[in-house]
Amino acid sequence: MATTKVSIKWLHNLIKINGWNIHTEFTAEAIESFWTFTENCKIYCSLFCIGMAYRTNLITLCFRQYSTSAKRSPKELRDKSIRDRFLRVDHAGEVGADRIYAGQMAVLGKTNVANVIQHMWDQEKEHKKKFDELLPRYRTRPTVLLPIWNVAGFVLGAGTALLGPKMAMACTVAVETVITDHYNDQIRELMNNPEVNGELLEIISKFRDEEMEHHDTAILHEAEKAPLYQAVSQIVKIGCKGAIWLSNKI
Numbered sequence: 522m523a524t525t526k527v528s529i530k531w532l533h534n535l536i537k538i539n540g541w542n543i544h545t546e547f548t549a550e551a552i553e554s555f556w557t558f559t560e561n562c563k564i565y566c567s568l569f570c571i572g573m574a575y576r577t578n579l580i581t582l583c584f585r586q587y588s589t590s591a592k593r594s595p596k597e598l599r600d601k602s603i604r605d606r607f608l609r610v611d612h613a614g615e616v617g618a619d620r621i622y623a624g625q626m627a628v629l630g631k632t633n634v635a636n637v638i639q640h641m642w643d644q645e646k647e648h649k650k651k652f653d654e655l656l657p658r659y660r661t662r663p664t665v666l667l668p669i670w671n672v673a674g675f676v677l678g679a680g681t682a683l684l685g686p687k688m689a690m691a692c693t694v695a696v697e698t699v700i701t702d703h704y705n706d707q708i709r710e711l712m713n714n715p716e717v718n719g720e721l722l723e724i725i726s727k728f729r730d731e732e733m734e735h736h737d738t739a740i741l742h743e744a745e746k747a748p749l750y751q752a753v754s755q756i757v758k759i760g761c762k763g764a765i766w767l768s769n770k771i
C-alpha cells in the first residue's frame with residue numbers, strides 16, 4: 522500500500538507538471554486498480570514462468586551444473602550402479618553370515634567347537650561393520666530384505682547346529698563356498714577399473730581370503746562327515762544363491 526501511495530503522489534506531480542486536466546479522485550482510483558492489476562499480473566506471470574520452466578525441464582537444466590550425479594558421464598553412472606549393487610549384496614551377505622554364526626554359538630557355545638566358531642563370528646562382525654560404514658559413505662541403500670536375512674541367518678545357523686557340530690560345519694562350508702565364489706566374481710568385475718575401485722578391491726579381497734579360511738576351518742572340523750552332507754550342502758548353496766540374487770535386485 523505504501524508503494525501505491527508513492528505512485529499516486531508521483532502521478533499527481535506528473536499531472537501538475539504537464540497541466541493535464543484529469544480528475545484527481547478518478548486518477549487515484551484508477552492508479553489503485555491499475556496497481557492491483559499489475560500486482561496480480563506479477564503473480565500470474567511468475568506462476569506461468571514456473572509452469573513453463575517445469576514443462577520444458579528448464580529447472581533441471583538450471584540445476585544441472587550444481588548436481589553431482591547429473592555431471593557424471595554414462596560410464597561413471599554405470600560404475601556407480603555396479604558399486605551400489607555390490608555393496609548392497611555384500612552388506613546383506615555379511616548380515617546373514619553374522620546371524621548364522623550367532624545361531625551356531627547360541628546352540629554350540631559351550632562345546633569344544635565354540636572357540637573356532639567364535640573366531641569366525643568375530644571376523645564376520647568386522648566384515649559387517651565395514652559394510653555398515655561403506656554403505657552411507659558410497660550413498661548406497663541396504664537391501665529391503667535385511668530383516669528377513671537377519672531371521673533366516675539365525676534360523677539356518679541354529680538349525681544346523683542343533684543337528685550337531687559337524688552339520689554346523691557343513692553349513693559353514695556351503696555358505697563360505699558360495700560367498701567366496703561371489704566375492705571372486707566381484708573382484709573380477711572391479712578389476713576392469715582398478716584405479717576407481719581400489720578401496721573396494723582391497724576390502725573384498727581381504728574378506729574373500731577370510732571366507733576361504735572359514736571354509737577350510739570347517740572342512741578341518743569334519744564338515745564332510747556330517748550326515749547327508751551333499752544334500753544339505755546343495756540345499757544351503759541354493760538358498761545362499763537365491764539370497765544373493767534377491768539382494769542384488771532389491
Ligand SMILES: [Fe+2]
Binds near residue numbers: 615618
Ligand atoms: Fe564375511
Ligand SMILES: [Fe+2]
Binds near residue numbers: 697731732735
Ligand atoms: Fe565367513
